Amino acid sequence: MDLMQGTLDMLVLRTLILGPLHGYGIAKAIGNLSEGAFEIEFGSLYPALKRLELKGWIGAKWETSERNRPARVYRLNPAGRKQLVEERAKWNQFVAAVATVMGVE
């Protein structure tokens, strides 16, 4: 399934609230959390990570990964946490509005 435009940022923030992850890990986590619905390549995720970094919502540091290899690990900033709350609220409104329009099948 393709992602709807503009939802990727929110999904990344949502994933990072569970704990710090490297870029590849985030892509995998989104796949797992969506039970395989969204298969995201790291390559398409990367610009979004840079964008969120630039906005100050996430930060990154070099750390040793679980396989004892160095990796750039991203974590949520307080500003990102706030942003996630906002996006979630908007998303809920959006879903409710679409559901109202579409009606019950």
Add this chain to the structure above:
Amino acid sequence: MGLFRRLQYLLPGRRAAEEREMRAEFEALQEFADPRDLGNLTLAAENARAVWGWAWLESLAADVRYAVRVFWREPSFTAVAVLSLALGIGANAAIYSLIDRVLWRQLPVSDPDSLVTTEASYSMPKYERFRDLSRDVFADAAATSGPVDRDIEGQPGRVEMVTGNYFPLLGVQPHTGRMLGPEDERVAVLSYRYWQSAYGGAPVLGQTVRITKAPFTIVGIAPREFFGVTIGNAADVWIPMAAQPAVMPGRDWIHDSHSFFANLVARLRPGITRERASATLTPIAIQLEMERLAPDAPAFVRKRMLSYKLELKPLASGLSSLRNRFSKPLRALFAMVAMGLLLACVNVMSLQFARADERRRELGVRLAIGAGRSRIVRQLLTESAIVALAGAAVGLTICSPAASALAGLISVSGQPVRLDLDIDWHIAGFVLAIATVAAFLCGLAPALRATRLAVSGGLHQGSRGTTAAPARRITARIAATVQLSLSVVLIAGAFLFSFSLYRLTHYDTGVNRERLLVLDVDPSEAGYKDAQTGPLNRRLLDRLRELPGVAAASYSANGIYTGRSAGTSVASDVVDGPPSPNLSASYDRVGPGYFSVLGARLVAGRDFDRHDDKTAEPVTVISREFANHFFPDGNAIGRYIYSGKDRLRLRVIGIVDDIRREARRKPERLYYIPDAQTAGGVFTTRFVLRTASAPAQVAGLLRSAIRAENPALRIVSIDTADQLLDRTLDLDRVIAALSFAFGLLAVTLAAVGIYGMLAYDVARRTPEIGIRMALGATRGGVLALVFREVVVVGGAGVAIGLAGALALGRLVEGMVFELKPGDPRVLAAAVVVLAMVAIAAALAPARRAASLDPMRALRAE
């Protein structure tokens, strides 16, 4: 935050680091991840770079390129816009740099905020006592003579004498060599500017520089930005205070407890406030004054001293007599040039509006094929920014010359002001700031409108612009209103300053200035002592009177139009009490026949005569203002006044009509004492001479007559009274001329604005007017239709302008002579002028409307 990060990415180093980081991250992931899960890393890198803002930078570059192409195609618009902004910005920068230097700038010394001074002057013995007694609150206290006129290597220059702790206290670091220290005696430090102008910046350390006749060894060059602590009066050379008698032969100031020539420069101890230090030092200052007092001083003098309060003044931005005198004129000039810039902006804005209309098609096409509105607004704003920046660049080139020319017109006591007016970061920053404001002022509204227009109707070629019309009419009206209101303010200012100038040059000063010369001779350098100056003055006077071409001559200590004055406290038989401002008066010591030489009118009593000498009763001639104040009952002749601390009793023998010694001074409480009855002690003397022929021819004879007495006598200046008076009015003239120039510009722009607005209106309403005429409207009715517009716009403009003129009037209060800024005659004159201009501008469009042929007008539809 985002912008700051973006700007960071413009740094090549930062971008390279980001690039390395990205590659490292990709490599680290490739170590353990499935390549298929990673996807297209080249594309990922490309998109990431776009996020960092290269795309942003590239679009800016594209905007700039596009704007330059547009300007290339429209050279006349570009030239007009850049030039008008350049003049506006340049004039603002020039005034700003003057204000910055004179009023605001902090001294280039360490921790200027803890520096203080006092209003009092100090003799060196008094300074030393005060310094020793103030150690609780002052970390240190230094004394300076301020820059004094002395010959340096035979050329006129300014020398400042300072105590050894002066430079260490200020924390001034030398440009080369060293500054002066406590042990120094015959050494000198040059100012950077003097070093450049006199030595061309060549190595000079160890060389000898002669000040008057005394040799000094040059030990250092002051830093470039340091001009001393007296603003507008820069020193060329600093020498130790100990060397004062060497450069001023015959005058020993450093041991004399009556020569109050030094200013105090002190640094507060950390944590001590000015208020606390003032409170601590007040009893010390009182004690010092009491010590100096004669034992038989009257009780009220002692009482007054006990109530004295010492007040420390901040020295962070230097000592300046300029500040008090020029803060108002400079602020008024600033307001004027700011209005000039506003006019330029309005002008460029209306040009932009016109261009926006012409570019509707181009912009419409771009919007139609998918360009975002914000993208196009950004591009139009880039155009305005380029115009404003180009204007700023041109403006900067005229800033320094304009500021120097203005500074050249400011003089203090006949001395031209010396200020460093080079362009620096303060001014560059200010120019950048106003250029940014100007860019938005003249660009934002047209850009927003152009894009809104283009969305709706841009592609309907040939349409009458039904959507465009109301907006364009409104903006044209706003522009015309702004231009009109600024015109009212500026023209009112121009009238006000011109009337004031006229009065200043034509009112009765109590002196006949025709063929009147003022000659300033300084006998002290030639070695004359105080007691010898009296006989010297009389000998010189005899020589001058013998000269052919001199009809009459006399002298006084302070002369007229010299900016000098001496004052003391006075009492009379009628008005008495402890000294207070109410009992202060000025005095002058005059030679024989002083009043008749000046052409001053004696209104009662008699002039001094040769019987009024040392052996006779001390007498005085008082000014009319003095008489009115101290003898309100009207009978002054034969009564007594009591002069100064010693209450010297003087009998009033005459009243002279008020002599205005300065151009804009109110009548003074002034009393004159005959030179023959004073003990001498006149340092410099102003001779006044009435010539029989043209004053210029006599000037050479005067020089040789003075030299014949003693070649060492220094002639400070020879000027006609008219020249001296004129010189004090230079700034008034500049302000009047500038407000006229700006006023004329504003009026012209307003006329063009009104004409443009009405012409467009009439053209657009041609069918409507045709219908009205066909239905029986008279020519008068059509004329009224057009003039209604003028009345609405003109009324609004004049109302706003009058409000502005009244508000800004407070700024020039006291600057205009015997006129109130809100003078109804001045405001009425401005309104009448503008009403006439508005009607003249409306005449052509109105006539066109009235002479329309209804049939053709209707057919045109």
